[in-house]
Amino acid sequence: MKIDRIELREIQLPLVHCFETSFGRTTRRRIVLVRVESEGVTGWGEVTCGEGPFYNYETPETAWHILRDFLIPWTLGKDWSSVEEVAQCFQPIRGHNMAKAALENALWDIEAQRKGVPLWKLIGGTLEEIPCGVSIGIQDSVEALLEKIQIELDGGYQRIKVKVKPGRDVDVLDRIRRQFPRLALMADANAAYSLSDLAHLKLFDRFHLMMIEQPLGWDDILDHAALQREIATPICLDESIHSAGDARKAIAAGACKIINIKLGRVGGFTAAQRVHDVCRERKVPAWCGGMLESGIGRAQNVALSTLPGFSLPGDISASRRYWSEDIIEPEVTVTSRGTIRVPPTPGLGYAPRLDRIEKLTVRRETFG
Numbered sequence: 001m002k003i004d005r006i007e008l009r010e011i012q013l014p015l016v017h018c019f020e021t022s023f024g025r026t027t028r029r030r031i032v033l034v035r036v037e038s039e040g041v042t043g044w045g046e047v048t049c050g051e052g053p054f055y056n057y058e059t060p061e062t063a064w065h066i067l068r069d070f071l072i073p074w075t076l077g078k079d080w081s082s083v084e085e086v087a088q089c090f091q092p093i094r095g096h097n098m099a100k101a102a103l104e105n106a107l108w109d110i111e112a113q114r115k116g117v118p119l120w121k122l123i124g125g126t127l128e129e130i131p132c133g134v135s136i137g138i139q140d141s142v143e144a145l146l147e148k149i150q151i152e153l154d155g156g157y158q159r160i161k162v163k164v165k166p167g168r169d170v171d172v173l174d175r176i177r178r179q180f181p182r183l184a185l186m187a188d189a190n191a192a193y194s195l196s197d198l199a200h201l202k203l204f205d206r207f208h209l210m211m212i213e214q215p216l217g218w219d220d221i222l223d224h225a226a227l228q229r230e231i232a233t234p235i236c237l238d239e240s241i242h243s244a245g246d247a248r249k250a251i252a253a254g255a256c257k258i259i260n261i262k263l264g265r266v267g268g269f270t271a272a273q274r275v276h277d278v279c280r281e282r283k284v285p286a287w288c289g290g291m292l293e294s295g296i297g298r299a300q301n302v303a304l305s306t307l308p309g310f311s312l313p314g315d316i317s318a319s320r321r322y323w324s325e326d327i328i329e330p331e332v333t334v335t336s337r338g339t340i341r342v343p344p345t346p347g348l349g350y351a352p353r354l355d356r357i358e359k360l361t362v363r364r365e366t367f368g
């Protein structure tokens with residue numbers, strides 16, 4: 001696989017509804033796209049970081065820098081024997097997994113097209129219809145949240161995740177449980193608590209949540225293990241898991257019973273497969289997380305979710321929950337059963353819309 005040309009673009013895309021978590025509110029996404037040309041085949045990848053260094057330390061600027069000054073010069077013009085070999089070459093860079101993932105995933109797209117197989121099959125996927133849940137941001141009022149939950153349930157989604165933070169947690173969950181006693185419900189804290197909140201976090205047990213996601217420090221494992229010993233609600237780690245090694249250590253320490261796998265956070269499909277394998281060998285359920293992706297990242301999440309260990313509904317929902325118009329054709333749609341049927345066509349299975357991408361582009365740089 002010879003890499004002939006790479007293009008970086010930043011697009012700006014307003015969200016249909018703003019999205020609020022314990023670390024802030026997003027109204028418009030700044031997304032860096034990577035487009036790779038290799039022997040006549042074009043592949044796309046998406047940098048999934050937030051606008052600011054709050055979910056993790058990456059930003060569109062740091063990703064652009066790492067891609068332009070390191071990852072692109074290291075790969076351009078060379079003939080690679082496999083995508084895994086490229087992933088291996090990225091190893092010496094500490095972190096910056098979302099920058100790495102964007103380029104690596106574009107190469108997986110190319111590889112799938114070249115072999116004439118769907119991307120999801122190439123990475124070892126088996127599920128042809130994947131279960132979907134939604135992640136609902138913090139709302140201005142509990143009434144607004146309850147209304148949103150009802151809308152998503154009417155849409156067929158199989159589980160509801162709500163964002164919580166200190167001061168907006170137990171009372172909110174109590175109201176949800178009163179109205180929806182049997183709802184498949186979970187809460188995501190995005191690292192908003194600490195072990196000193198132990199007594200308070202124990203109160204969550206009464207709501208019979210499927211899990212609580214990342215209650216403690218963004219890079220912590222040990223405190224989560226201490227917390228898991230004290231609460232019945234399964235802990236799911238998101239921010240803390242950057243690699244298969246992290247997953248192995250977190251599970252061994254008893255820090256979580258479930259893992260959220262995000263392509264960007266772990267550095268691309270190669271690493272995501274390894275995290276998946278660690279979970280599967282240890283019978284720890286995994287699911288695919290989301291980062292408010294545009295269609296390109298979203299379509300790659302769909303592919304990842306077909307691996308057999310993704311046994312719980314992911315945060316992968318329809319394009320129209322995020323964008324008035326997505327940048328892929330067809331858009332990602334969800335059935336009335338709350339599932340996505342994966343495309344049978346070779347490659348990504350969703351075509352990037354060049355006209356729309358061009359209109360949304362605010363910055364561009366070409367290499368090679």
Ligand code: OSB
Nearest residue numbers: 055135190289290291292293315
């Ligand atoms: O913690 O899962 C998270 C969005 C941005 C940053 C972090 C998270 C999220 C979500 C939204 O929960 C998932 C999605 O709908 O894409």
Ligand code: MG
Nearest residue numbers: 188213214238
């Ligand atoms: Mg999360």
